[in-house]
Amino acid sequence: MTEHPKTPLRSNFTPGTSRWAVRRAQWSAMGISLEDQEKPKIAIVNTSSKLSVCFIHLDDVADMVAEAVRAAGGLPFEIRTTAPSDFITTAGRDGRYLMPTRDLVVNDVEAAVEGAVLDAVVFLSSCDKTTPAHLMAAARLDLPSIVVIGGYQRGGTFAGCSVDIDTVYESVGAVAAGTMTVQELGELADAGITGPGVCAGLATANTMHCLAEALGMTMPGSAPTRANSERMLTRAREAGRRIVEMVHEGLSARKVLTAEAVGNAVEVALALGGSVNCVRHLAAIAAEADLDLDVVNLVEERARDAVQLAAIRPNGPDQVWDLEEAGGVQTVMRTLLPRLHSGALTVSGRTVGELAAVARPADGTVLREPHDPVTPEPGLLILRGSLAPDGAIVKLAGVGAGTSRRFQGPAKVFAGEREAIAGLGDGTVRPGQVIVLRGMGVRGGPGTVFAANFVAALNGAGLGGQVAVVTDGELSGLNHGLIVGQVMPEAADGGPLAGVRDGDPITIDLDARTVDTDPVRQAGPVTSHEPGTDRGWLGQYAELVGPIQRGAVTRRPAK
Structure with missing residues (x-):
């Protein structure tokens, strides 16, 4: 066990006080020695759940991290939270619960860690919403924090x-x-x-795993990684040891989650062609860190001269494990170093530049150099225009080489994806159309309503290259085709999407980076629910959630 100098801990209460006495009574009854009660107290946030394959392996990982914490001189406490899974939690209310669970996890972590006055946090992150939730919680609490990546699953044969x-x-x-x-x-x-773990493609889960490392919040070499692999388990043990050192060093989350770190993450997302959803999550992390940062504008600016360095499924033929074997995020960051803030600090205590110096160089095949990119464009693109004055996002990496760069067609408006999927079977959805799914954003749902299933079904029906989609609803990082997502402002905020009617011409121009309609009709808020009818968590979320361009964080509106 490493010896550390005696550090004042916020968790060590004044002897003789009521807080000290009642906690001692509780912990002594649990068999925790008086010596251990004086050690750094480390929360291990475990999103384990038997509902989803994404999380089923995390109990064993939590035990492994706890053992490493103890060996390093800390006292671990496992904490359970909500565990949202994109393919399980979307079953109810057309996916409305999924996006709000991100913020539910953030608040859950705050209540547990701040309520108990613990000293640091290790987050076990797996499916789509848990990684951004954990990064948001780390930014909000500003305690020493490390994210442990849960890893990707393996497919099969059919x-x-x-x-x-x-x-x-x-x-x-x-x-x-x-x-x-x-x-x-x-x-x-x-x-x-x-096997256990998250979807194997470069969808939102693996994208956010990669961006957690790009932000400096994981142990180096964490992403991507196969669930339960020796590489993943080694990083988990390292995190358990390192978190105790961070407490003694006073290295808290906001010293890592800086504007420079967010800029680095944006560069990695553009180079890899990450999920469109990463923009809202990076914006939310920046908001929770109290950074004065417009992430949508940042993505737009960095994309002007960015290039795509890899084509990982669903963006191309290579697999996420190919990216892992090519060196993963550390190699990506070495390759991008001239565009990065090399002095940004990471939880390892080393800077991005110091880690890049010892990273493996790009192999030139799975991961290319900037002078020889997969494509001379970024993987993500911000579009603006009369239909999206505050921006919209296209995953350019998933558009496909044979798709027209300029698509113009008549709008076909659907109130939800069930009706749109039915339209695939009855011929309502036809080649040449621009399918509009609206009133499905964070306030319109409330909670983003799934549009991703329709997009996947569209491709499965063989219409992916012949039909465009424009939506303010929830997309998946697995989606590909000419899909314009996260239209801002959303229809529930009276954005132009609310005024579109069947037959209105919509033009998507990737070269001009625009999405337009003519005429632009003013319309009142369009939602996919009756305002005021939702009770429980969704009703509370509708009252508190902010605009998605600022991360859709839940904060009471200013009066």
């Missing part, structure tokens, strides 16, 4: 072909189009996943 959750997801469209039977889809689903 009909002699390699398959994964993405294959399953898009095949729903094949059923709707009549080219696959329900029985075949069921057999495919049974074979699609063969």
